[in-house]
Amino acid sequence: MTELSNPQPAKPPRSQWLDVWDQFKSHRGALMGGALFLFIILAVYLGPFFWELEATQINIRHRNQGPSWEHPFGTDQLGRDMLARMMAGGATSVSVGLTAMLLALFLGSFIGVMAGFFKKLDGPLMRLTDLFLALPLLPLLLVMMLLFREPLNATFGPEQGIFILIVISIGVTSWMPTARIVRGDVLALKEREFVMAARSIGTTNSSLITRHILPNVLSPIMVSATLGIATAIITESSLSFLGLGFPPDFPTWGRLLFDATDYLQQHPERVFWPGMAISLTVLSVNYLGDGLRDALDPRIRGR
Amino acid sequence: MLTFTIRRLVLAVPTLLFISLVIFLLLELAPGDPMAQVPLTVPPEVKEKMREALGLGQPMHIRFWKWIVQFFWIEPQVLIDHYLGTSFSAGDLRVISWQTRSPVMDIVIQRIPQTLWVVGTAYVVAILIALPIGIYSAYRQYSWFDQLGTFVSMVGFSVPPFFSGVLVIVIFSVQLGWFPSIYDTTHVVDSWDAFVYQLKQMIMPVMVLALQITAQLSRFMRASMLDNLNQDYVRTARAKGLSEYVVVMVHVLRNSMIPVVTVIALGIPSIFGGAIITEQVFKVNGIGQLLIGAIQANDLPMVQTLTFIFAVLIVLFNLIADVLYGILDPRIRYD
DSSP: OOOOOOOSOSSOOOOHHHHHHHHHHHOHHHHHHHHHHHHHHHHHHHHHHHOOSOTTOOOGGGTTOOOOSSSTTOBOTTOOBHHHHHHHHHHHHHHHHHHHHHHHHHHHHHHHHHHHHOHHHHHHHHHHHHHHHTSOHHHHHHHHHHHHHHHHHHHHOHHHHHHHHHHHHHHHTSOHHHHHHHHHHHHHHHTSHHHHHHHHTTOOHHHHIIIIIHHHTHHHHHHHHHHHHHHHHHHHHHHHHTTOSSOTTSOOHHHHHHHHGGGTTTOTHHHHHHHHHHHHHHHHHHHHHHHHHHHHOTTTTTO | OHHHHHHHHHHHHHHHHHHHHHHHHHHHHSOOOTTTTSOTTSOHHHHHHHHHHTTOSSOHHHHHHHHHHIIIIIHHHHHHHHHHOOOSSTTOOOOBOTTTSSBHHHHHHHHHHHHHHHHHHHHHHHHHHHHHHHHHHHHTTTSHHHHHHHHHHHHHHHSOHHHHHHHHIIIIIIISOOSOSSOOTTOOOOSHHHHHHHHHHHHHHHHHHHHHHHHHHHHHHHHHHHHHHTSHHHHHHHHTTOOHHHIIIIIIHHHHHHHHHHHHHHHHHHHHHTTHHHHHHHTOOSHHHHHHHHHHTTOHHHHHHHHHHHHHHHHHHHHHHHHHHHHHOGGGOOO
């Protein structure tokens, strides 16, 4: 008998995530977007530890200054350091974006999996999703801000209250796309052989969902997570810009931009910094999502 | 097709009722007293009478029913009276704004033309720009034009209107002084100069809105063209010896327009609702600004009516998009 070729694979087996990372690396925009987003997150959360000036410290003598070494972004009409305010505002905006995204993702995946997995729930849950999609979102958000601000402020304090309100209202009004995508994927997965095999050995529904279904719908969930951060940050800034978001002395990027429009003629650069920060964050997150979508799609991967 | 349309129309009724209930309950359950602005010197019994005059004394379901009747029965009658000179609605109570004490719908009708002009123009401009960009970037996929188009639409997605709007104001009206930063809605176009001024004041809001809409539409157009360009019927058309122009612009384009047309239809409600921020930036006194003003003044009937109008538009255009899809693509008629 002729000797069989060496049955041992020459290369060690590669995990799926290594393949994903390889594909992700080849998308230059996504790599840059990811790096930029990481930088922004580090800057807004860790920056205040390295920059001694406080965001709320008023220094009337130094008001309305242009960029200098002491104040790289200049100062505002009360002499507060713009860099410190940008970092404080960014921490709020990014926190709102991340928390609202998590809430929307949880709601969307839960409803999507329930609708896709249980046939009885499919009809009602999808009608509910359609109803939510038919709601005029920005007007409703504004109305919610108007109506529930006072009582929540009284219960949790002005900053905590408005944070909870904004996160919940953004989360509750932005889960629908995730739910639809997840439901579609679950419907397709449910008919696959491995699910049938798992069911045939007596796997319960709950472990079938957590062990077999959820890991397989992870990629659409991750992609909608990135897009969710972007929309949440923009929505929060829009609310702040319309004067219905965080209170005036509590900086967020939208609020800073709104305040700066009063000094548009004299100090146009003050509009520029927060606007640029919002746009760059959203742009980087969008590119990140684009790259993730390609990297997580096994049909594109390896090409 | 007709049965499908009728079925969708019937389904739209409970949807609208549910949405109106949600809006009504949201405003109803919220704390906050419409009498809060009344001075403390007004005695309580007078306050109670004022409350009843506003219709707040009755139970919730009766007020919901009355609101529905006012909105779906009386207001259309007013509209018919207005156009035909009849008097169906004479003596009927209408939805009254708490701010101005005049009927809400009258104010809305006054504000709609401004919004329609600015936002509608932006939508048309955006469609005219987005379709050629989408077609060409799909035809030359991964060329420099496609890369540029991708980047520009990414920027269009990412730059919120309250930044792009303020930015163009800084550049074009503060620094260069080319265009006015405030949109003057009382401006009457009666001469060539007035027309030029009208154009000038419309350019900035239209461009800001159009950038956003273009970003979305051109992506859709590109994706839809790419789906079709690799299909077998395209190869057949080329094999028959049709010119490249006919293949792309007739065979592929007509099929790729199906999803794009529905996306365009779905976007029309956002013409009314989504331009709130742009209207605020350029001080266009359209519907969006009316809503913001009403919210700040705690004018609940106005807020209720406007939100509901937006919802009606969304449901209506969803319906139109569905029906259009069926008309354009015979494969998905639900008969």
